[in-house]
Amino acid sequence: MSILAVGSVAFDNIATPAGRAENVLGGSATYFSLAASYFTEVRVVAVVGEDFTAEHESVLQKRKVDTRGIEHARGKTFRWGGQYLENLNEAKTDFTELNVFEKFQPRIPAEYKDSDFLFLGNIHPALQATVRHDLPNVQLTGGDTMNFWIQGASRELRETLRLVNILLINDGEAKMLAQESSLPRAALKVLAMGPQALVIKHGEYGATIFFREGAYGVGRHPFRAPALPIEEVKDPTGAGDSFAGGFMGYIASQEKLNREVIKRALFYGGVMGSFAVERFGTERLQSLTRDQIEERFEVFRELTHLE
């Protein structure tokens, strides 16, 4: 089934202990779409500037991502520069140039209206809500957000959380959103804000999914997927969006949504996140094979599997 992803397309300058890269194609919609494209049909809604060339667009098209929803605006594409120091889980932002992203008003092409799933990447929660309202018939909506909106647009975010079925955020965001230092208690509070399920991403430690009582008939126990300990993390940028792409992509590829599918989706999320960080930018996500993905899935499974 098809997923529509809305989010950012960006050019990033990235410095990590492993090196640096400039003007690499990034953004939440890009990472999400590439990761999800290995599982299902993906359509993207985003905005780019005049510096976004046919060559850039072909990165998505080669993965059969439908790019008709990418709006080409006057001006420059969103740019971000940041560095990761010893703690690879946290980026220090050097600069943010919103450029064409500043006035982004997502428009859903008519051809996208029949999308089965929706992923609301990390953009202003009011825009996320607009997109969700434009697609009243989607089966399931996944969403992301960040500290910036939790602090700066909390009222709009509260509205959006009612429209999202599965929220995917990290530990720090969950604690900030719930104003609660215990992660499981934070999870309960976030679930009370609307979502049926909450995926909390723990970086190199994997991810946990918490369910609202009765959600999807999957039982109330949380489920945790470990991540692979990767020796060389080249560039953590986009790991979270790649996780979301693997997670949502796998769900969209299945006939049914049950506990086992959600559990496997959490593993596939970790798999795609682990590939993303092996190279700068989206390089690794551009040239994977389904066999490589299945192989790593098995490694992840073995990592915690008791006989």
Next chain:
Amino acid sequence: MSILAVGSVAFDNIATPAGRAENVLGGSATYFSLAASYFTEVRVVAVVGEDFTAEHESVLQKRKVDTRGIEHARGKTFRWGGQYLENLNEAKTDFTELNVFEKFQPRIPAEYKDSDFLFLGNIHPALQATVRHDLPNVQLTGGDTMNFWIQGASRELRETLRLVNILLINDGEAKMLAQESSLPRAALKVLAMGPQALVIKHGEYGATIFFREGAYGVGRHPFRAPALPIEEVKDPTGAGDSFAGGFMGYIASQEKLNREVIKRALFYGGVMGSFAVERFGTERLQSLTRDQIEERFEVFRELTHLE
């Protein structure tokens, strides 16, 4: 089979977001012994002062821990005071009074010489080495250490690491010991210092075991056990030692040491750590049943198990 544990016995003053407790029985040897006592025969070597009463000793004896190796010295027992703020993984020390622990010279009673397993709790690495040399016939030695010794007694610690089969430390200690920010690379470097296996404890995210090439014939792939997301962590003190007690205790209870046993041991470590933090001090570890332990083991197993 029997485990001899050497370490500290202490009285702790603890403040956490959930409350406070004063003069509670603690110390690495205490937590370890109580946790391991649910799996196998445990003997303890430690030092206490005149304030350590028969009632305190009975806490261990009720769990059938052999306390003949506890030396009663003149003066006061080791005391520690600390508080855990929002980040429950880290304690801020208010005071440390070494007292009788300052001149501790572990003496192994003759009745302990036939011990099958040895656990070197977190004491000066030179003392750890002495104990190990006094027990040349143990099948397997587990060991712990901390930042204080990594920085302040690195030469002695390097010696001790050659005498330890399985080292159990946390993320920060592993990175500091290896002077390496990537955890899997840090693991490789620590394994090159001596141990056949390295357990890195991730607090609420579980633990990972890394093996040296060829160690125990278990293959080189790491294994990871998740921890249970616990809603109310009352007191994190002793979680690591309780983990070690569950891990080593389960290994000592098994006929063979193979990959499956080590994997299960890692789960049992997490189980005992998760019980320890539910109450202040050792309260929860004093009154468990094997059924409760098995029940939680199943919850942990389900937490990551794919069909």
